[in-house]
Amino acid sequence: MTAHEPAHDGTAPDTGPAAPDTGxxxxxxxxxxxxxxxxxxxxxxxxxxxxxxxxxxxVVVAGGVYFT
Structure with missing residues (x-):
């Protein structure tokens, strides 16, 4: 049986966990x-x-001059 063939009992083979949907x-x-x-x-x-x-x-330079 390959990954593309259904199992003998008609169910799909388990291919492992699905990749998470990141959106x-x-x-x-x-x-x-x-x-x-x-x-x-x-x-x-x-x-x-x-x-x-x-x-x-x-603004940063002017503030430094003003506050010193």
Whole structure:
């Protein structure tokens, strides 16, 4: 009996425990079996994060100057 044949009594063979359902869909590989990645962020979004980081650095420096 192989794994694809039903048991003689008509029940399916026990293939072991099932994989847990993580809720994350399985992604399909592309035609050449290369994994797919997210596209890079747009220039505007990248500029926003850089600006936010610079603003946070300015706030930290200004706070350090003010409280000393």
């Amino acid at each position: 994350v869909p399985v992604t399909q590989a592309t035609a050449d079996d290369q994994p797919r990645y997210e596209p890079p962020p747009s220039v505007g979004k990248l500029f926003f994060w850089v600006l936010l980081f610079v603003l946070a650095a300015v």
